Amino acid sequence: MVTFTINGASQTVDVDSDVPLLWVLRDELTLTGTKYGCGVAQCGACTVHVDGRAVRACVMPAASLPGREVVTIEGVSGKVAQAVQTAWRKLDVAQCGYCQSGQIMSAIALLTEIPRPSDADIDAGMSGNVCRCATYVRIRAAIHEAAGTLGG
Amino acid sequence: MVTRRRFLQSTALGGAALLVGVRLDGRQALAADDVFAPNAFVRIAPDNTVTIIGKHLEMGQGSYTGLAVILAEELDADWSQIRVEAAPADVTRYNNTKWGPIQGTGGSTSLAESWEQLRRAGATARAMLVEAAAQEWGVPASEITVDGGVVSHAASNRRATFGELASKAAALTPPAQVTLKDPKDFKLVGKRVPRLDGSAKTDGSAKFTMDFAEPGMLTALIARPPRFGATVKWVDTIGARRVKGVTRVVQVPAGVAVVATSFWAARKGREALRVAWDESRAETRGSDELFAAYRVLAGRPGTSARREGDAAGALRGATRVLEAFYEFPYLAHAPMEPLDAVVRLGADGCDLWAGSQIPTVDQQVVATIVGLPPAKVRVHTMLAGGSFGRRATPNGDVAGEAAAVAKAVGGDKPVKVVWTREDDIQGGRYRPLYVHRLRAGLDAQGNIVGWEHRIVGQSILQGTPFEGMVKNGVDATSVEGASTLPYAIPNITVELHTTRVGVPVLWWRSVGSTHTAFSTETFLDELAQAAGRDPLEVRRTLLAKHPRHRATLDLAAEKAGWGEPLPPGRARGIAVHESFESVVAQVAEVSRRPDGLPKVERVVCAVDCGTAINPDVVRAQMEGGIGFGLAGALWSEITLVRGRVQQRNFDGYRPLRINDMPAVEVHIVPSGAAPTGVGEPGVPPIAPAVANALYQLTGQRVRRLPFARLAPAGTRTA
Numbered sequence: 101m102v103t104f105t106i107n108g109a110s111q112t113v114d115v116d117s118d119v120p121l122l123w124v125l126r127d128e129l130t131l132t133g134t135k136y137g138c139g140v141a142q143c144g145a146c147t148v149h150v151d152g153r154a155v156r157a158c159v160m161p162a163a164s165l166p167g168r169e170v171v172t173i174e175g176v177s178g179k180v181a182q183a184v185q186t187a188w189r190k191l192d193v194a195q196c197g198y199c200q201s202g203q204i205m206s207a208i209a210l211l212t213e214i215p216r217p218s219d220a221d222i223d224a225g226m227s228g229n230v231c232r233c234a235t236y237v238r239i240r241a242a243i244h245e246a247a248g249t250l251g252g
Numbered sequence: 253m254v255t256r257r258r259f260l261q262s263t264a265l266g267g268a269a270l271l272v273g274v275r276l277d278g279r280q281a282l283a284a285d286d287v288f289a290p291n292a293f294v295r296i297a298p299d300n301t302v303t304i305i306g307k308h309l310e311m312g313q314g315s316y317t318g319l320a321v322i323l324a325e326e327l328d329a330d331w332s333q334i335r336v337e338a339a340p341a342d343v344t345r346y347n348n349t350k351w352g353p354i355q356g357t358g359g360s361t362s363l364a365e366s367w368e369q370l371r372r373a374g375a376t377a378r379a380m381l382v383e384a385a386a387q388e389w390g391v392p393a394s395e396i397t398v399d400g401g402v403v404s405h406a407a408s409n410r411r412a413t414f415g416e417l418a419s420k421a422a423a424l425t426p427p428a429q430v431t432l433k434d435p436k437d438f439k440l441v442g443k444r445v446p447r448l449d450g451s452a453k454t455d456g457s458a459k460f461t462m463d464f465a466e467p468g469m470l471t472a473l474i475a476r477p478p479r480f481g482a483t484v485k486w487v488d489t490i491g492a493r494r495v496k497g498v499t500r501v502v503q504v505p506a507g508v509a510v511v512a513t514s515f516w517a518a519r520k521g522r523e524a525l526r527v528a529w530d531e532s533r534a535e536t537r538g539s540d541e542l543f544a545a546y547r548v549l550a551g552r553p554g555t556s557a558r559r560e561g562d563a564a565g566a567l568r569g570a571t572r573v574l575e576a577f578y579e580f581p582y583l584a585h586a587p588m589e590p591l592d593a594v595v596r597l598g599a600d601g602c603d604l605w606a607g608s609q610i611p612t613v614d615q616q617v618v619a620t621i622v623g624l625p626p627a628k629v630r631v632h633t634m635l636a637g638g639s640f641g642r643r644a645t646p647n648g649d650v651a652g653e654a655a656a657v658a659k660a661v662g663g664d665k666p667v668k669v670v671w672t673r674e675d676d677i678q679g680g681r682y683r684p685l686y687v688h689r690l691r692a693g694l695d696a697q698g699n700i701v702g703w704e705h706r707i708v709g710q711s712i713l714q715g716t717p718f719e720g721m722v723k724n725g726v727d728a729t730s731v732e733g734a735s736t737l738p739y740a741i742p743n744i745t746v747e748l749h750t751t752r753v754g755v756p757v758l759w760w761r762s763v764g765s766t767h768t769a770f771s772t773e774t775f776l777d778e779l780a781q782a783a784g785r786d787p788l789e790v791r792r793t794l795l796a797k798h799p800r801h802r803a804t805l806d807l808a809a810e811k812a813g814w815g816e817p818l819p820p821g822r823a824r825g826i827a828v829h830e831s832f833e834s835v836v837a838q839v840a841e842v843s844r845r846p847d848g849l850p851k852v853e854r855v856v857c858a859v860d861c862g863t864a865i866n867p868d869v870v871r872a873q874m875e876g877g878i879g880f881g882l883a884g885a886l887w888s889e890i891t892l893v894r895g896r897v898q899q900r901n902f903d904g905y906r907p908l909r910i911n912d913m914p915a916v917e918v919h920i921v922p923s924g925a926a927p928t929g930v931g932e933p934g935v936p937p938i939a940p941a942v943a944n945a946l947y948q949l950t951g952q953r954v955r956r957l958p959f960a961r962l963a964p965a966g967t968r969t970a
Binding site for chain 1: 311312313314446447449450451452453454455456457458459460462463465471496514515516586587588589590635636637638639640670672673674868869872875876877878879880882883901902903907908909910911913915916
């Protein structure tokens with residue numbers, strides 16, 4: 101049994117301590133917006149926020165969850181999140197869309213930390229998120245767009 | 253009277269008859285009586301929503317949006333009232349008209365083959381709405397106008413929405429003839445509209461097969477052989493069955509399936525499995541052996557794929573002869589959503605949920621395995637998290653695995669088969685490994701007098717139901733782009749050696765052009781260099797009879813500032829290639845990284861795809877095609893040693909990351925011609941354009957992909 105906060109609500113799940121957060125979210129809580137892409141923290145499709153920081157859910161075991169606050173794409177909110185999601189829609193970033201939850205969660209974390217990122221900041225903050233459709237041109241543009249609307 | 257239900261009854265196919273589409277949120281749409289459904293592609297509901305039924309898989313290429321634009325254009329609908337659903341598997345209504353009696357997405361055909369069909373479907377629906385209004389208002393249909401989803405009669409100042417007219421229109425008979433719009437009146441075609449799937453893909457609500465969940469659903473992972481062609485000798489299931497959550501361990505043709513109540517339990521169970529494999533019929537050669545054998549074959553005459561004039565004679569008489577060998581590795585598709593399929597057996601048939609590129613094949617494969625007529629297999633096509641060709645298998649591999657496991661397990665709970673990323677990278681169906689040999693001769697003036705091209709590699713079609721497409725021993729997918737070389741060279745031969753290797757292969761975004769564009773466009777550059785001519789001018793001269801190629805090339809060159817000075821440490825390269833009836837030219841601007849690899853700074857891309865139905869999607873596909881091609885050119889390769897794949901995940905099989913992505917500018921050649929392919933043609937030119945730029949910068953020719961091989965091991969930087 102582990103108890104943690106998910107999208108603002110306390111939740112107790114009956115899982116073994118080695119089950120990664122990704123599968124707690126997907127198989128136990130049916131929060132399927134967070135995606136499985138590689139299982140070894142190489143692609144970023146499973147990016148969520150844990151205590152406000154971008155984390156790869158596929159390598160975070162349930163044992164480390166008690167007392168943590170986890171936010172997924174389904175629950176992310178606030179000015180930065182709204183600016184990012186609006187920019188994503190405005191520029192039609194998504195193609196297949198499978199990696200985009202992770203991209204968006206990483207972008208929100210980046211903009212929260214660096215309100216006006218340079219291209220180099222974006223490369224550094226986003227290079228852990230793979231997109232096989234290679235939507236990178238628009239990811240970069242959308243992050244700049246969101247930074248602009250936030251007045252950063 | 254053609255209500256939805258009547259229409260479905262009239263095209264009834266056993267149990268499939270009452271099926272309608274799958275929505276973006278993964279839910280099944282419901283058939284309703286009061287809906288106006290004039291044909292298989294559109295439903296108009298009293299709530300004024302217009303639902304387009306998309307027969308082509310949405311795997312990122314924007315097919316849903318494009319199909320909807322075509323139909324909505326002729327319907328004169330408002331974009332905000334448009335919804336989309338995936339069509340069920342039903343070849344009588346949803347076949348690919350370019351392929352014949354098969355429902356499928358591929359070859360960049362979706363919009364091109366739907367253009368006429370959906371324009372007519374939209375125009376028919378519009379005519380019936382107009383007729384309904386004319387009858388309702390007692391006015392001549394010719395005086396009625398339609399704009400933005402509103403039907404109006406100006407003289408009597410009457411207006412109605414589509415929704416208000418739906419039930420009345422449903423009672424009418426579709427007209428036999430409709431008039432299509434003059435393209436100058438297009439309001440949606442050629443304009444930017446937001447993607448229909450853009451919002452759901454931004455808030456996590458878009459549902460892929462991986463996300464399918466139902467109470468009691470089981471997840472299965474399959475232990476697969478370490479070498480292609482090996483089979484199970486014996487299996488010890490004790491350890492696996494002890495894992496909490498594992499419910500069954502069953503043998504299936506693909507290997508040994510561990511079935512569990514969750515992914516993690518299935519994974520742990522598979523790790524605890526002990527399997528001995530019979531490798532007596534397995535492929536045991538490695539990439540190095542294949543390359544060596546292929547090089548020998550490349551020295552010998554092969555099966556003719558094209559013969560014009562006397563290339564051998566021309567080369568004998570040439571002032572100068574150049575020769576080059578090119579080597580291309582196996583490549584995995586590695587779509588972000590690993591492969592998956594869900595099958596549920598039931599009393600009244602069977603359900604398949606999958607991002608299916610060829611529903612007709614998947615339906616038949618599942619039907620055969622579970623012992624039902626195909627019509628009893630309901631296919632629910634989900635959004636696909638990328639494919640790049642991988643979900644278009646001639647043997648319906650993943651759907652078949654799910655069916656085999658569901659059958660072995662029994663019961664009526666859905667069974668989801670998931671490939672882990674390791675399964676995907678190591679599980680085959682790669683772009684084949686190829687060796688090319690090119691020879692060409694120049695005369696004293698530097699003109700190319702003869703061209704000999706030999707290609708060695710596996711056939712994608714051989715041994716599949718599509719084998720009949722192999723003509724005179726030549727699989728066109730092995731030579732396309734080479735056999736269709738557009739340059740005016742008087743003597744040309746293209747020959748093919750088809751090899752038999754136990755590594756399963758498949759089409760990979762842009763198929764033959766993934767390798768033929770590289771060898772032909774870099775070799776041509778080499779010849780231009782040898783003749784002391786400008787690479788752009790050489791191409792222009794040789795393309796005098798190909799105005800589309802020339803205009804596209806000129807547009808890219810002009811926008812890229814070809815010939816204008818660059819800052820020190822930068823150089824440009826150019827390439828042009830036709831694939832899927834579209835022509836794409838790209839100019840790459842590169843610098844050199846500390847480890848010697850090219851850093852692509854900027855790409856200027858020009859494309860002639862006929863009518864650009866969704867210009868912004870065309871731009872996105874060029875951007876993405878460039879990134880996808882660049883991944884394969886710079887980093888990605890599958891290598892085998894003694895038959896074993898050496899890469900396991902994205903650490904070894906390196907994808908392109910954002911820090912590798914150049915700035916991209918896309919320019920669309922204005923055209924009123926019928927639309928041609930967009931999903932794949934952006935891929936082929938990028939690798940040769942970069943190689944040609946690298947040569948300008950370093951004098952180094954790249955003859956083996958990926959470029960990463962240029963850097964000595966251990967010196968590669970991130």
